[in-house]
Amino acid sequence: MTDAYFTQNRLNWDDRADIHIRDEAGGYRIDAFLAGEDNLHDIEHDEIGDVAGLRIAHLQCHIGIDTLCLARRGATCVGLDFSPRAIAAARMLQQKTGLEARFVEGNVYDARQLIDGLFDMVYVTWGAIGWLPDVQRWAEVVSSLLKPGGRLYLLEGHPSFMQVDEKAEGLRIGFDWRNPPDKPLTMSEETTYTGDTAKIAHPVTHEWLHPLSAVVNAVIDAGLSIERLNEHERLAWAFAPWMVAVEGRRRMWVTPEGLPKMPVAYSLQARKL
Numbered sequence: 001m002t003d004a005y006f007t008q009n010r011l012n013w014d015d016r017a018d019i020h021i022r023d024e025a026g027g028y029r030i031d032a033f034l035a036g037e038d039n040l041h042d043i044e045h046d047e048i049g050d051v052a053g054l055r056i057a058h059l060q061c062h063i064g065i066d067t068l069c070l071a072r073r074g075a076t077c078v079g080l081d082f083s084p085r086a087i088a089a090a091r092m093l094q095q096k097t098g099l100e101a102r103f104v105e106g107n108v109y110d111a112r113q114l115i116d117g118l119f120d121m122v123y124v125t126w127g128a129i130g131w132l133p134d135v136q137r138w139a140e141v142v143s144s145l146l147k148p149g150g151r152l153y154l155l156e157g158h159p160s161f162m163q164v165d166e167k168a169e170g171l172r173i174g175f176d177w178r179n180p181p182d183k184p185l186t187m188s189e190e191t192t193y194t195g196d197t198a199k200i201a202h203p204v205t206h207e208w209l210h211p212l213s214a215v216v217n218a219v220i221d222a223g224l225s226i227e228r229l230n231e232h233e234r235l236a237w238a239f240a241p242w243m244v245a246v247e248g249r250r251r252m253w254v255t256p257e258g259l260p261k262m263p264v265a266y267s268l269q270a271r272k273l
């Protein structure tokens with residue numbers, strides 16, 4: 001059954017990759033990126049430190065902009081994604097910029113077979129592990145890619161906030177706090193999160209909410225030592241129509257005044273022992 005979930009998700013991401021690389025709504029800031037601007041948000045910019053000279057594996061790299069931003073900061077990068085259209089877009093951007101990165105098409109769970117060598121950093125950000133049914137297997141893949149002393153940088157939407165029903169008014173919990181592999185959250189969205197009005201031909205997706213404890217324990221069980229766990233009040237996408245945009249290095253979204261403050265994202269840094 002998992003394969004059927006992956007197939008539907010991949011078709012959906014192929015459609016979105018085509019929309020995102022056209023960037024008609026400007027959400028991916030591709031013109032600015034090609035003109036030399038860095039596209040990382042404040043949170044990862046403040047947390048990852050100097051990456052110059054590092055070998056980085058970027059899992060679920062989408063159209064490769066963040067991968068190429070890391071390359072622009074002096075890292076040697078490999079980006080992996082299972083959407084052939086996302087990988088084609090990433091390769092096109094790499095050729096246009098000439099930055100030190102290559103892109104591999106494949107499922108995260110096959111990353112160890114698809115990518116050679118060991119890495120100083122595995123980089124996973126903003127809307128990645130929710131597409132994976134088994135977080136323990138994911139952590140084992142991450143660990144297998146890291147050299148001893150190498151680190152994981154993970155930055156994600158907060159699972160408690162992701163329980164909110166984004167279509168309801170205000171903070172209403174709409175979803176279970178976790179999804180077993182065979183019981184994903186199945187959704188159908190006709191448009192993507194960038195504000196672009198183009199219709200997605202394959203709108204159905206399957207996602208899994210992974211509690212913070214499941215992620216932390218999976219990383220520990222995979223042989224990494226947790227160095228930092230932070231929670232944040234800003235998110236990289238407009239999760240719900242009532243969220244409020246705030247400017248920074250890149251636009252981010254917060255809950256509006258009048259609602260109780262809560263963490264909407266978290267980041268985790270862990271080192272391979």
Ligand SMILES: C[S@@+](CC[C@H](N)C(=O)[O-])C[C@H]1O[C@@H](n2cnc3c(N)ncnc32)[C@H](O)[C@@H]1O
Pocket residue numbers: 006009010013014060061062063064065066067080081082083086106107108109124125126127128131132
């Ligand atoms: C929201 S995007 C991640 C965005 C990313 N942070 C970036 O740098 O732009 C999610 C990506 O995960 C990819 N994806 C989803 N499930 C996957 C899987 N099982 N294996 C590999 N890639 C996957 C999708 O194709 C999509 O490009």
